[in-house]
Amino acid sequence: MAVALFCFLIAAGFALFGTWREVRGTNEHVADIVVRQLQLQLFRIQSNIELSARFPDWDPVTDRVQGAGQCVKYLATDGSVGRSSCVGFNSENGVPDWFGALGTRLLAGRTEIVRPISYRDKSYGTLVVTTETGAVLAAIWKDVSKLLGLTALLVVAICLLQYIAIGRALRPTQHILAGLDSLARGDLSYRLPSFRLVEFQRISQVFNALAASLDRTTRERTALAARLVDGQEQERQRLARELHDELAQNLSAMSALATSIKVTAEAKCPALAPEARRLSQVSQGIVKSLRTTLQTLRPPEIDDLGLAASLAVLARDQERLSEGKLKVALEIDGALEALPPTSASHVYRIVQEGLTNICKHAHAHNARVALGLGPDGRSPGGQRWLALTIEDDGSGVLDNDREAANGGLGLIGMRERAMALGGQLDVTRNGEHGFRLDAMIPFEPSIGPAQ
Known part of the structure; x- marks a missing residue:
């Protein structure tokens, strides 16, 4: 955008300078023509072909040489305006105020051409040719308006080219973002491709090395966790088997013996009956607690059902x-x-x-x-x-x-x-x-x- 604006300002400056030179050149050309015509009139007067009262014979001299917005003035030797002729210009297409103010400050008095009128070493006055600043600015604005359209096209073209270039340069970021998303999801197998740009290639190398390291570390950690958990489960099964094969049988025998003692005490020694019943209840509670522990260590339904x-x-x-x-x-x-x-x-x-x-x-x-x-x-x-x-x-x-x-x-x-x-x-x-x-x-x- 800044480049396009800079180009527009440069082009506008060239248009301003070119139009100013063209206007000054036109004024110089008109001044030269009018001075020669007036000198010809002076020759004819001194040759008694025309009357001196007719000098300057103005209208025939200026009618065909003036352009739009141009003024031609004849100043007598005392500085008074002897004759003057100005041509208007079309001001329908107005110049913006900001451009008019800027152009007026730059062009004020810079289009004026002054030529002395002399014949046989005698001065007869001065010729001044100027062009209205508004006419000059209108011509310049006409060219600048065209430049604005070209500048707009240039801006669009530059933006489009920048979009294509930046999009092409940043295309690898799509792969990089996809790789980061894959890592965030836990997919450590994703690898970035090679890139032409050195910076992106370095990112690809670091990313792939990091992903490979994480993948290897995760696999090792998973294998270690698997061994630990499997070892814990195997230890649970071993404890369950030992408790079932040894402690459970002994507790079952003790519970049966406590029940027998309770029956015998109730029949032959009623005084021991309460303690015998209590012993039977405690033994049955231990057996029940052991069964719950065995079920926690290794639920039988997993193996059976x-x-x-x-x-x-x-x-x-x-x-x-x-x-x-x-x-x-x-x-x-x-x-x-x-x-x-x-x-x-x-x-x-x-x-x-x-x-x-x-x-x-x-x-x-x-x-x-x-x-x-x-x-x-x-x-x-x-x-x-x-x-x-x-x-x-x-x-x-x-x-x-x-x-x-x-x-x-x-x-x-x-x-x-x-x-x-x-x-x-x-x-x-x-x-x-x-x-x-x-x-x-x-x-x-x-x-x-x-x-």
């Missing part, structure tokens, strides 16, 4: 533990039998931890657990995705004080399990109240149902 049935039992248990204060709605879309056993176990633990947090901290009346395949069913890499959503209508579990009190271990554990499966887990508020957990977990379909 599958993930869907295990989640249904889990939902009923949470409702029972809340003493009817919480209603859990379970929605399953799709056949979860395709999940590998390890994935099924991790999904169960995520749901279990989520419902436990709701019962302990959310003070909710309703909870919803939804599982199913994602909208496309498959990821770009060809894996299938399991979408998991847990939400409630309680007070939420994202308060800083509450999360600080709990150490955030529940959410951390759920995120670690999702990451161990190569997925992601996000926790947000569910409207004004409650919380919402969304997890996307990839998996390779198992050959048959999980056993």
Whole structure:
């Protein structure tokens, strides 16, 4: 824009200078013609061909030589105006005030041509030829108006060329922004192409190196988390087996023995009957507590009935533990039998931890657990995705004080399990109240149902 304005000012300056030179040249030409005609009249007078009273014979001299806006004056030797002739000009196309004021200051008195009238070394007066400033400005404005149109076209052309050039130069930014969006979505496989511009090429190299480093670090972290979580799950299973094989049998035997003592005491030693009954109750409570612990360590429904049935039992248990204060709605879309056993176990633990947090901290009346395949069913890499959503209508579990009190271990554990499966887990508020957990977990379909 500035370049176009500068070009317009330069062109306008040239038009002003050119028109001024043309007007002065015309005035000089008219002055020369009139002076020669007057000198011819003086020759004819001195040759007694004409009368001296007729000098200057004005109209024949000026009628055919004057142009629009031009004035020709004859000044006698005493400086008085002897004769004068002016021609008007068309002022219908007015000149803008600002241009007229500027042109008047620049052209005032600069078009005047003065010629002495002499014959045989005797002065007979002076000839002055001028052109009205308005006529000069009208001619200049006519040319400048054309330049304005050309300038407008030049501005449009320059803007168009700049738009094309800048758009072409900044075209790589589309790839860069797409790459940044992909990184923000967690797609670390995106790589930028090579660019011709050195700066963009450097950005591409740094971006690709950073993405590769993040991808490698994320894979290592995911593998480590998977090993840790799998080790934790295997330890749970080992503890469950040992407790079931050893402690559970001994406690069952002790409970049976306590029951036998109670029966014998009631029949033969009534004084010991209360203690015997108390012993029987304590032993039965220990057996019941052990069964609950075993179910927490390794729910038998996952092995026997599958993930869907295990989640249904889990939902009923949470409702029972809340003493009817919480209603859990379970929605399953799709056949979860395709999940590998390890994935099924991790999904169960995520749901279990989520419902436990709701019962302990959310003070909710309703909870919803939804599982199913994602909208496309498959990821770009060809894996299938399991979408998991847990939400409630309680007070939420994202308060800083509450999360600080709990150490955030529940959410951390759920995120670690999702990451161990190569997925992601996000926790947000569910409207004004409650919380919402969304997890996307990839998996390779198992050959048959999980056993």
